[in-house]
Amino acid sequence: MRPNALGRTIAGLVAVAGLAAGTVATAGTSFAAPAATVPTAQTATAAQAAALAATQNFGLTTAEAKNVQDFLADYWGYTGAIDGQLGTNSWKAFQRCLAKYWGYTGDIDGDPGPNTIKALQRLLKADYGYTGDIDGIAGSGTRAAFKRFAA
Structure with missing residues (x-):
């Protein structure tokens, strides 16, 4: 959003x-x-x-979002509940990852806006089969690649 x-x-x-x-x-x-x-x-x-x-799961099921939260807890300082709801704290942890490796330059504010999505798209393009533009829009291609990331 x-x-x-x-x-x-x-x-x-x-x-x-x-x-x-x-x-x-x-x-x-x-x-x-x-x-x-x-x-x-x-x-x-x-x-x-x-x-x-x-919350913004971008099409992930609860189980897939829990996988993402487990990853964030293991590597990026996420300390919230592993509940399958990617809320502000989940996205803050993800933004820390994206800032370090994928060119995210915005505030670590937990808002998965266009800048967060662009960095996510760079990650997904590198390793998870995303073939679309780096446009900051979480369309069907972004969502499909995010599901592969979360699997």
Whole structure:
């Protein structure tokens, strides 16, 4: 996901949560449910969307992503859960690898944006059969090569 798209997604989630909170706050007391005891469908949906925005597996299965996390834990300082969800800490560790060997020059921020993907594509082109352009877009060729890396 592009950084601007991630920002818009988060801003949208904040807006939805704010609207939901405002609607409950202004409802008559006979209609308002206790906020602490009854989660709404809107808050559950917002939480699910935020969790999806926080991870980016680029088409890997949970088992494949666990393989990547094992690699990152063994060699690149990843200390998080081996849960098959490539979140911020997984991508920070991957960015350390990509910075050392594959030309990543951005911040170690855990955001798998275009610069991270370009470095990943260089790694995948060298050893995992990626034949596409180094364009920073995680398209089908990038995803297929990433699956080979994770196998």
